[in-house]
Amino acid sequence: MIEVSDLHKSFDQNNVLKGVNLKISDGKSMVIIGASGQGKSVILKCLLGLIKPDKGLVLLNGIDPNSKEKNIALAKIGMLFQGGALFDSLPVWQNVAFRYLNGKRKISTSEARKIAIDKLNRVGLKDSFADSFPSELSGGMQKRVALARAIATEPEIIFFDEPTTGLDPIMAQVINKLIRELVVEMGVTAVTITHDMQSVRSIADEVALLHAGTIQWTGPLKNIDKSKNKYLNQFISGSGKGPIETLR
16 A cells, blocks of 8 residues: 655755665554654655655555645545644534545535534544534544544545654553554554554554664564564663664
8 A cells, every 4th residue: 555665865964764665555554663853754744745755766555646646645645643733713523524625525514514523423522522623622632633634534544643742641542542443443554653652552563663764673563572673672662772872
């Protein structure tokens, strides 16, 4: 479903991605981990076609997100942004149904509202929240609304950017469980960017560790604790000693 081949990206003299290779099978949940500043978000932006790689190939179900066919690929994608990225001036249901109300796939207002409420229910929010505004909701509830929006159009691929950032441990685990349930239930291909190992263990089928511009390790979740990879072992343990340099 997703293929990244020899991906390179630099910003001025900063070489962020130095030949990333990654394949994600249909219906699998891949979690990309790595220390801050290693390029996880840059990979995500390349996958979404927000930035163009200097070299290499990105394919989403066979389509390059930087090609003339990108709208075909993007129409089948859902996205959960790190901060939720809800529209403060719109009620919750309009946030969830935003693509139906404003994109090419326009439907009637009543039908859009019905879909929005159905998705809100699916992430554990009652109908009564539909007409609330984001500012009236807690951080955890806002994240659920953002998740409902991500699945509203029944996407084939969903991207999750640090889905538990800013949440307390209990709510973070609630969101992790919801994401896992939705991925399995919908059969979508999922890519999650995170450094939260609790999220990794809750969401992933496969894990990839990005460091120094390349994928240092990739494999099934069940193998991460048995790996002899020194980068992965240091990241999991949180040790200050190892090949991943820390500021001193």
